[in-house]
Amino acid sequence: MSSLSYLVSRLLQIIPTFLLVMVVIFLLVRMLPGDPAIAMADAKATEAQLELIRQKLGLNEPLVMQFFYFVKNTLSGDMGTSILLKAPVLDVIIERIPVTAFLTLYAVCLSILIAGPLAFVAALNKNRGLDIAIRSGFQVGLSTPVFYIGLLLLTFLAASLRLFPVGGYGTTFLQHLHHLMLPALTVALYTSAIIMRNLRSAVIEVLDADYVQFARSKGLSRSVILGRHVLRNALISTVTLLGLSIGNLMSGTLVTETVFAVPGLGRLMLEAIFARDYPLIQGLTLTFAVMVSLVFLFTDMVQAWLDPRLRLS
Amino acid sequence: MTNQNESLLQVRDLTTTFHSKGRALRAVDGISFDVRAGEVLGLVGESGSGKSISLRSIIGLARDYGTVEGNVYWKGEDLLTRTDKQLQCVRGSQISMIFQEPMTSLNPLLTVGLQIEENLKAHTDLDRRARKARAIELLDTVGIPSASSRLKDFPHQFSGGMRQRVMIAIALASNPELLLADEPTTALDVTIQDQILQLLLSLAKNLNIAIVLVTHDLGVVAQTCDRVAVMYAGRLVETGSVRDVLKRPQHPYTLGLLKSVPENIPPRTPLYSVPGTPPALDALPKGCAFAPRCYKAEDVCLGSKPLLSQLGDGISSACHFTADIREEVLA
Amino acid sequence: MTQLDTLQATTPQKKKLHPRVKALLRPGFLLGFFILSSSILLAVFPWAFAPYDPNAFDFNAIQKSPSWAHPFGTDNLGRDTLSRVIWAYQVDMQIAFFATFFAMVIGVVVGSLVAYHGGIADVLFGRLVDVTITFPFLVLVIAVVAVLGPGLTNMYVAVTLVQWVYYARLTRAEIMTQMTSDYASAGRVMGYSSTRIIFRHLLPNATTPLITYWMTDMALAILLGSSLGYLGLGAQPPQAEWGVLIAEGRNFITTAWWMSLMPGIAIVVTGLGFSLVGDSLADVLRPRGAS
Numbered sequence A: 001m002s003s004l005s006y007l008v009s010r011l012l013q014i015i016p017t018f019l020l021v022m023v024v025i026f027l028l029v030r031m032l033p034g035d036p037a038i039a040m041a042d043a044k045a046t047e048a049q050l051e052l053i054r055q056k057l058g059l060n061e062p063l064v065m066q067f068f069y070f071v072k073n074t075l076s077g078d079m080g081t082s083i084l085l086k087a088p089v090l091d092v093i094i095e096r097i098p099v100t101a102f103l104t105l106y107a108v109c110l111s112i113l114i115a116g117p118l119a120f121v122a123a124l125n126k127n128r129g130l131d132i133a134i135r136s137g138f139q140v141g142l143s144t145p146v147f148y149i150g151l152l153l154l155t156f157l158a159a160s161l162r163l164f165p166v167g168g169y170g171t172t173f174l175q176h177l178h179h180l181m182l183p184a185l186t187v188a189l190y191t192s193a194i195i196m197r198n199l200r201s202a203v204i205e206v207l208d209a210d211y212v213q214f215a216r217s218k219g220l221s222r223s224v225i226l227g228r229h230v231l232r233n234a235l236i237s238t239v240t241l242l243g244l245s246i247g248n249l250m251s252g253t254l255v256t257e258t259v260f261a262v263p264g265l266g267r268l269m270l271e272a273i274f275a276r277d278y279p280l281i282q283g284l285t286l287t288f289a290v291m292v293s294l295v296f297l298f299t300d301m302v303q304a305w306l307d308p309r310l311r312l313s
Numbered sequence B: 001m002t003n004q005n006e007s008l009l010q011v012r013d014l015t016t017t018f019h020s021k022g023r024a025l026r027a028v029d030g031i032s033f034d035v036r037a038g039e040v041l042g043l044v045g046e047s048g049s050g051k052s053i054s055l056r057s058i059i060g061l062a063r064d065y066g067t068v069e070g071n072v073y074w075k076g077e078d079l080l081t082r083t084d085k086q087l088q089c090v091r092g093s094q095i096s097m098i099f100q101e102p103m104t105s106l107n108p109l110l111t112v113g114l115q116i117e118e119n120l121k122a123h124t125d126l127d128r129r130a131r132k133a134r135a136i137e138l139l140d141t142v143g144i145p146s147a148s149s150r151l152k153d154f155p156h157q158f159s160g161g162m163r164q165r166v167m168i169a170i171a172l173a174s175n176p177e178l179l180l181a182d183e184p185t186t187a188l189d190v191t192i193q194d195q196i197l198q199l200l201l202s203l204a205k206n207l208n209i210a211i212v213l214v215t216h217d218l219g220v221v222a223q224t225c226d227r228v229a230v231m232y233a234g235r236l237v238e239t240g241s242v243r244d245v246l247k248r249p250q251h252p253y254t255l256g257l258l259k260s261v262p263e264n265i266p267p268r269t270p271l272y273s274v275p276g277t278p279p280a281l282d283a284l285p286k287g288c289a290f291a292p293r294c295y296k297a298e299d300v301c302l303g304s305k306p307l308l309s310q311l312g313d314g315i316s317s318a319c320h321f322t323a324d325i326r327e328e329v330l331a
Numbered sequence C: 001m002t003q004l005d006t007l008q009a010t011t012p013q014k015k016k017l018h019p020r021v022k023a024l025l026r027p028g029f030l031l032g033f034f035i036l037s038s039s040i041l042l043a044v045f046p047w048a049f050a051p052y053d054p055n056a057f058d059f060n061a062i063q064k065s066p067s068w069a070h071p072f073g074t075d076n077l078g079r080d081t082l083s084r085v086i087w088a089y090q091v092d093m094q095i096a097f098f099a100t101f102f103a104m105v106i107g108v109v110v111g112s113l114v115a116y117h118g119g120i121a122d123v124l125f126g127r128l129v130d131v132t133i134t135f136p137f138l139v140l141v142i143a144v145v146a147v148l149g150p151g152l153t154n155m156y157v158a159v160t161l162v163q164w165v166y167y168a169r170l171t172r173a174e175i176m177t178q179m180t181s182d183y184a185s186a187g188r189v190m191g192y193s194s195t196r197i198i199f200r201h202l203l204p205n206a207t208t209p210l211i212t213y214w215m216t217d218m219a220l221a222i223l224l225g226s227s228l229g230y231l232g233l234g235a236q237p238p239q240a241e242w243g244v245l246i247a248e249g250r251n252f253i254t255t256a257w258w259m260s261l262m263p264g265i266a267i268v269v270t271g272l273g274f275s276l277v278g279d280s281l282a283d284v285l286r287p288r289g290a291s
Helices: A002-030 A036-040 A049-058 A063-075 A089-124 A129-142 A147-162 A173-208 A209-217 A222-244 A246-260 A264-273 A278-306 A307-313 B052-060 B112-123 B129-139 B160-174 B192-207 B218-224 B244-247 B250-259 B299-303 B320-331 C002-010 C019-024 C028-042 C083-117 C119-134 C138-149 C152-179 C183-188 C194-231 C244-251 C258-285
Strands: B007-020 B023-034 B040-044 B066-074 B095-097 B178-184 B211-214 B225-231 B236-243
Touching: A002 A036, A002 A063, A002 A222, A002 C119, A002 C138, A036 A049, A036 A278, A049 A063, A089 A129, A089 A173, A089 A222, A089 A246, A089 A264, A089 A278, A129 A173, A129 B250, A129 C258, A147 A173, A147 A246, A147 B129, A147 B244, A147 C194, A147 C244, A173 A209, A173 A222, A173 A246, A173 C152, A209 A222, A209 B095, A222 A246, A222 A278, A222 B112, A246 A264, A246 A278, A246 C194, A264 A278, A264 C138, A278 A307, A278 C119, A278 C138, B007 B211, B023 B052, B023 B211, B023 B236, B040 B052, B040 B218, B040 C119, B040 C258, B052 B066, B052 B178, B052 B211, B095 B160, B112 B129, B112 B160, B112 B178, B129 B160, B160 B192, B160 B299, B178 B192, B211 B218, B218 B244, B225 B244, B225 B250, B236 B244, B236 B250, B250 B320, C028 C083, C083 C119, C083 C152, C083 C244, C119 C152, C138 C152, C138 C183, C138 C194, C152 C194, C152 C258, C183 C194, C194 C258, C244 C258
Parallel strands: B040 B211, B040 B225, B095 B178, B178 B211
Antiparallel strands: B007 B023, B007 B066, B225 B236
């Protein structure tokens, strides 16, 4: 019961933030010079069609009312019609969400698999050769743009060695895993580089913590100490760090989808930008914000689940 | 003086060195002492004098940070030659330790019950049900009310004093013969401090557990210990029975510590404190480490380190002027 | 023997280096410093280092693999890749500066004012931060670029519009910790003006994390700038910019891999230079006594 009320209160906290998110997205298109109706319509639109759009957006009324219409339309699922794809924005986006969600989740799992063990190894060998080697590797990774990592992986593992397909998404789950392996790896390498440094210090802090020393003085075996006392505490830091880096991770997804021609939201965003498809740009920007908020929410829940101190207060 | 002298723990020339930026810092410098079965030994000194490191060195917890040399004989067998894995069956079962900070020494993510039972699981053959029964019994012993309902609670649901009791329960779980207590009351409220000390003492007496009690408080030593060892800058400067050392200290440092205990003095008189501060580990003087703060110091003190030597009345002291001080104290 | 003794006695004692100076002599900093200073040299005097005109076509040398004449090879129009990479230093180092500097200035001013005055402004700022972190950084930046149109100047505007919030958040946090210190209250008791307290007393103590963050941010700006260049939203061809160069080579990656590989190495090395210097500065500038 308490976790349900916690969830509800967290959801309520999101509402004001989301109103402001809507303001930002609303103002984005109003920043364009000229008539917003022309921006939101096909270039070949007739005067009658334009008038229809003006009416729907409330362009003849004050700005506040226009914003009200914008929120109302969005909440009722009407985000306009994509100029590029000539279909309702909502439909277009819903069609692409699974791809990006799959890629993001895949990348999160790979990030944990890469950064977690390496942070552990680095922390256990603090300031020794192995630690310095791992840290240097990630420092280089931190200076490498995502698209370049993607391009290198694409060239060597897909194009030359033919280990992975060059693009696309596939139809079955296993095909998804296979097709998205390199894109997810690209995002994961970049994300790992971002969280690695903090994760390493978090693990070092846990290893030095009094309760770990006390556990050792109890004569517990090394595997019990690491598995029960260190891992769970370090996992909390991992979840926190991943949650905080989700914006970075999604930025990486956007670029990676373009490099690997993955038919997700990121690639759609770029297509929309080059086509000056403002209804779609608005819808996609909002979708990304919703996805980040959901991840923040999910992170909070996982933390509360892992940490009893948060559960009760 | 024959059979009674049989020691449980014999520490010989224990030296712990830390390596920092290419320099060797000696935190513990060749200390030797014995602990007999069932006795309470107080290890006293200012913070940074190496008390806690000595304790951790005994059960191999200091190894990760530095080099530990010398010998630690536990029932005749040298613990320092054992690997970490071989030490596991001694730690927690024969020698337990409790830490200074009850707030941070229990794992915040695990229930108190689990943290007691994992000790039992490691060192006894008890099954699940018996472990639970024993955990309840232990919580009961250390004075935690309605013990059976609190096994499922997490550490943050206990107060500081209660957590220290939980830690004691964990340490006692497998009937150890020696308890290493690292300032177990420092972090607690004054009223609670006394309760915890009384609890430790009565348990030690009833269960015949020997205790090494690390503290910076001579008052605590006077109340609880049989023998005392005074530590300064990594070395022992004076050892002996509590009664003798407190009555007739033979080392200027012990004398200074005693003078700074507020006792039998009129109100509103300023408290005495030993002038100066202990030397940093990377700036230890060549001679006696206490010389810069000592009222008796002469040239000889700056040139050579005094060795711990046996005097009359069971006291050992490390000072070039022991004889003078003895006269002063007796006068 | 006596001679030896006097010799030893007169030999000056080996001077102990100040710990801050010592931190500057570490290999990490030296490497970073070397990279950064060479990058600046290449950015300011590209003509002195580039062997060819970066935009000169040479149809006799199309897609030539690396050789003594063309160490980084040539592209599909016969342009010398090395010269193009060198000329691109000008653009990318500019990006590092312009995409961060104004955001920092705005962020520092707003952050300090908000921290010092608190109240409703602080609450509103908190909301603004919530909103900003709800958007993935790149999504917000390219959404703004979409409105303003592609190009370097618009990219600077877009990045500044988003990034200043992060600088303001950092400044606010630093100032808030400084505010609780005694000298800040002392300043207020003395009746100093708020500007004087902020800029003479509080801000100087917040410079270390700011400078460190700025260094890292410049590395990130190069990554962002080249990413936008690669996506076609930043610098526009034929201008030589690393991301643009990589994008140009993308279609020839199997036949002329050097076209994309070489500019990427320039990005990694320059980014590394910034972060190495940033890390070392963090150690050097850390107030004494803190560990």
